[in-house]
Amino acid sequence: MSELRKDPILDRWVIISTDKEEVDLSQFCLQEPETRRGGFCPFCYGNEDKTPPEISAIRDEGTRANTAGWQVRVVPNKFPALMIEGDLSPTGIGLFDMMNGIGAHEVIIENPSHDRGISDYTPEEAKRVIKVYRERKLDLKKDGRLEYILIFKNHGLKAGASLEHSHSQLIALPCVPIRVEEELAGARRHFEYKERCIFCDILRQEQDFEKRIILENEDFISFAPFVPRFPFETWILPKRHRCHFFEIEEKEENSLSEILPCTLNRLKKLLNDPPYNYIIHTSPLKQEEEEYYHWHLEIMPQLARVGGFEWGTGFFLNPVSPEQAARQLKEVG
Amino acid sequence: MSELRKDPILDRWVIISTDKEEVDLSQFCLQEPETRRGGFCPFCYGNEDKTPPEISAIRDEGTRANTAGWQVRVVPNKFPALMIEGDLSPTGIGLFDMMNGIGAHEVIIENPSHDRGISDYTPEEAKRVIKVYRERKLDLKKDGRLEYILIFKNHGLKAGASLEHSHSQLIALPCVPIRVEEELAGARRHFEYKERCIFCDILRQEQDFEKRIILENEDFISFAPFVPRFPFETWILPKRHRCHFFEIEEKEENSLSEILPCTLNRLKKLLNDPPYNYIIHTSPLKQEEEEYYHWHLEIMPQLARVGGFEWGTGFFLNPVSPEQAARQLKEVG
Numbered sequence: 001m002s003e004l005r006k007d008p009i010l011d012r013w014v015i016i017s018t019d020k021e022e023v024d025l026s027q028f029c030l031q032e033p034e035t036r037r038g039g040f041c042p043f044c045y046g047n048e049d050k051t052p053p054e055i056s057a058i059r060d061e062g063t064r065a066n067t068a069g070w071q072v073r074v075v076p077n078k079f080p081a082l083m084i085e086g087d088l089s090p091t092g093i094g095l096f097d098m099m100n101g102i103g104a105h106e107v108i109i110e111n112p113s114h115d116r117g118i119s120d121y122t123p124e125e126a127k128r129v130i131k132v133y134r135e136r137k138l139d140l141k142k143d144g145r146l147e148y149i150l151i152f153k154n155h156g157l158k159a160g161a162s163l164e165h166s167h168s169q170l171i172a173l174p175c176v177p178i179r180v181e182e183e184l185a186g187a188r189r190h191f192e193y194k195e196r197c198i199f200c201d202i203l204r205q206e207q208d209f210e211k212r213i214i215l216e217n218e219d220f221i222s223f224a225p226f227v228p229r230f231p232f233e234t235w236i237l238p239k240r241h242r243c244h245f246f247e248i249e250e251k252e253e254n255s256l257s258e259i260l261p262c263t264l265n266r267l268k269k270l271l272n273d274p275p276y277n278y279i280i281h282t283s284p285l286k287q288e289e290e291e292y293y294h295w296h297l298e299i300m301p302q303l304a305r306v307g308g309f310e311w312g313t314g315f316f317l318n319p320v321s322p323e324q325a326a327r328q329l330k331e332v333g
Numbered sequence: 334m335s336e337l338r339k340d341p342i343l344d345r346w347v348i349i350s351t352d353k354e355e356v357d358l359s360q361f362c363l364q365e366p367e368t369r370r371g372g373f374c375p376f377c378y379g380n381e382d383k384t385p386p387e388i389s390a391i392r393d394e395g396t397r398a399n400t401a402g403w404q405v406r407v408v409p410n411k412f413p414a415l416m417i418e419g420d421l422s423p424t425g426i427g428l429f430d431m432m433n434g435i436g437a438h439e440v441i442i443e444n445p446s447h448d449r450g451i452s453d454y455t456p457e458e459a460k461r462v463i464k465v466y467r468e469r470k471l472d473l474k475k476d477g478r479l480e481y482i483l484i485f486k487n488h489g490l491k492a493g494a495s496l497e498h499s500h501s502q503l504i505a506l507p508c509v510p511i512r513v514e515e516e517l518a519g520a521r522r523h524f525e526y527k528e529r530c531i532f533c534d535i536l537r538q539e540q541d542f543e544k545r546i547i548l549e550n551e552d553f554i555s556f557a558p559f560v561p562r563f564p565f566e567t568w569i570l571p572k573r574h575r576c577h578f579f580e581i582e583e584k585e586e587n588s589l590s591e592i593l594p595c596t597l598n599r600l601k602k603l604l605n606d607p608p609y610n611y612i613i614h615t616s617p618l619k620q621e622e623e624e625y626y627h628w629h630l631e632i633m634p635q636l637a638r639v640g641g642f643e644w645g646t647g648f649f650l651n652p653v654s655p656e657q658a659a660r661q662l663k664e665v666g
Contacts, residue, residue, distance in 0.1 A: 002414060002434030003432075004431060005431050006430040006431070013511075080335075081335060083335070095535065095559075096341055097338070097339040099339070148646075150645045158638070159640060160642075169642070177646030178343075178344045178646070178648075179644075179645060179646055205427045281645075306639070307487040307492060307494070308485030308611065308612050309485060309504055311633060312485050312510070312512060312612040313510030314511040315510050
């Protein structure tokens with residue numbers, strides 16, 4: 001039998017199979033991890049001139065910009081979706097509205113190593129990446145035209161990564177995107193009704209229930225959410241209520257630098273290096289500190305195909321319950 | 334440079350590349366069509382006992398149910414997302430809401446031929462499929478627990494088709510899904526403001542502009558929408574305003590049976606048999622005939638990967654403008 005579960009924040013239903021006790025992992029066709037694509041890599045040491053000039057970097061002392069010797073390197077996307085130059089100029093044709101593509105599209109090359117991904121990083125290496133995420137946000141926040149900054153990672157070809165060398169992306173937008181608006185609206189509804197942050201409520205309920213928690217440290221839990229769209233979907237939620245990711249404190253940075261690679265490593269071990277996306281969910285730039293929203297990170301393994309049903313309804317079909325997923329991710333550790 | 338275009342119905346933006354005159358089709362990695370998967374096919378003649386017993390079929394006279402001799406055959410999905418038996422029983426645990434998985438999940442096997450798809454069908458063959466879509470809707474409409482019926486097709490592994498033999502799916506749901514609600518709300522907003530159906534407005538604007546129209550006959554246009562999420566996205570819009578697909582008339586059935594295979598055939602020729610989804614967008618079952626909504630069919634080729642950006646924002650990046658797409662689809666004819 002299947003069960004329809006409703007997302008407590010969004011108006012989104014997920015159909016979850018609940019009959020099977022044990023998940024047959026082979027159904028996700030991951031008998032073999034993606035083969036190395038090989039060939040030339042513009043993100044490796046020595047090829048710094050093959051990307052646009054760097055925006056910022058964490059570097060060994062005495063090394064020059066756009067040469068080897070960096071630990072994390074930020075460059076503009078060579079094929080940007082949006083460009084930083086120009087003014088916003090909305091126009092229309094009859095029924096239709098348009099705007100020119102103002103914004104920023106940056107690539108964060110996370111590590112000089114071509115073969116290791118974030119799931120293999122030491123806490124020190126992961127911390128450098130998180131620091132750079134935060135610094136880029138604070139820098140772009142100064143540009144008054146920008147309303148929202150999305151930081152995300154595509155890992156593996158099936159999850160949209162066109163290059164193999166581990167990297168994240170940052171897109172800064174001149175408007176607040178609809179999926180963010182929906183999440184904010186859902187959280188606001190809960191707050192108006194209960195006068196509590198829904199994510200703080202979820203944190204408490206998950207800590208009580210225990211069975212969906214995968215890892216926990218002083219500042220974060222990583223858990224399988226009650227209404228996962230994707231098999232083995234995993235969220236990392238900070239215990240301290242803050243709506244903006246960029247308000248993360250030094251101590252939290254240290255904790256996140258542990259729990260993020262560890263969580264991704266569990267997924268890698270259990271599912272043979274699956275393709276995944278992760279996204280930092282955070283408040284719009286111009287929003288003051290709010291009581292109703294709570295930043296967090298969502299990891300979405302891309303193991304099942306999205307088809308007409310998901311596109312047409314916004315419903316998702318998930319053959320793995322989060323209770324099963326959490327148990328298996330805990331056991332693999 | 335890129336251009337942000339806003340969907341006139343949904344609060345959805347698409348970033349479209351506008352620099353390139355000619356689209357490099359090789360970027361979609363479709364040098365080779367999907368290889369035949371071979372092996373046993375439960376949808377071929379002689380294997381009727383390998384599916385659950387048929388719900389309905391168009392058959393040669395004198396042939397028995399669940400034997401060969403059918404032209405179109407409808408069976409329950411062997412691995413249904415939802416089941417027709419039982420009563421709706423909503424429950425909750427703390428913050429979370431659940432419901433049992435009531436509904437229907439049917440498979441429409443479109444043709445006995447294993448090797449030909451809907452893009453290859455004669456108008457007579459296509460008409461049988463459309464007739465069955467309509468009849469299944471009218472039959473399930475009698476079940477008062479059901480609120481919405483989605484008819485869709487996944488073609489190709491990348492678009493979510495797990496079997497090669499051409500088939501469509503029908504899912505009947507005990508609620509109106511969010512993506513449908515959003516579309517209805519957008520259309521309602523336009524109607525309240527202008528007192529006109531937005532789809533009728535789009536029809537007129539596209540007919541005036543001409544350059545995004547791919548095919549046209551007496552009752553339908555097929556065109557590249559102004560705000561396409563996917564490269565070569567194509568819509569088929571009836572000229573007669575009706576909110577329910579099941580109100581299609583005989584004459585319209587004939588016209589759709591021509592334009593649907595022809596449109597899909599253009600995509601097949603140009604893009605080497607691409608994976609795609611199509612979805613019939615129509616009103617909820619219990620909605621009276623409405624002035625603000627207008628049923629139509631959306632074809633979404635799955636040529637680009639959806640990554641963290643699309644999931645996180647609801648924005649789409651499309652490297653092909655609809656003007657280019659329509660021109661190339663017209664030329665290939």
